[in-house]
Amino acid sequence: MATPDPFHLSKAQRSVASLVVEGHSNAGISATLQRSESTVRSHIQKGSKIVGCPSGSSRAMYAHALLTRKQVAPPSAPRTGIHFTAREERLLHALATHSRIDDIALAAGIHRDDVRLETDALRCKARALNNAHLVGIAHSLKIFERAAHEAPAGAAR
Incomplete structure (x- = not known):
């Protein structure tokens, strides 16, 4: 059952x-x-x-x-061929798992004063309307799945 x-x-x-x-x-x-x-x-x-x-x-x-948790489907990506650098993917993961600027900055490995600027640049690159949409687009591009598969053994996920 x-x-x-x-x-x-x-x-x-x-x-x-x-x-x-x-x-x-x-x-x-x-x-x-x-x-x-x-x-x-x-x-x-x-x-x-x-x-x-x-x-x-x-x-x-x-x-x-x-x-x-597969409660909804991801939005369709606005265009194909979007490539995120490792630094951008860290920021995407930080946005998806943290709410506070200081926590996002720490998780992404960037200065807290740069979080908004770098997030704005990521949204522009992905043509996302806001951070929730950006995370949705990252899911549609399988960014989080790829990151989970590429994490070294024993690494925190």
Whole structure:
């Protein structure tokens, strides 16, 4: 007998989550789904808990958790042939797993004052609308899968 999936979003939460991953704002999601912004916020908060995001997690972390747990499909990449350097991939991973600037900087190995500038450059390169969309695009390009497979034995993932 299969173990039930502990990360199960409702249909409404999944609809909202898909739009988060595609880079929509709460107002945009509200307009698209014809729901109030407070309903959208509620679905995001409940969805975040279901997929195991800590309180105060960024939308990028939420997108990463959703995609890692296969709750929604990744957005289509805006173009083929996007190549990220190892430094850019470290920043992508840091954005997907941390919310605070200092933690992102430490995980990415960059100065905290450069996080915003380098993140903006990455979003521009990937033509992402925001960091959640950027993480979604990275998932569609299988950046996180590749990083997990390339980690040396015994390395933290």
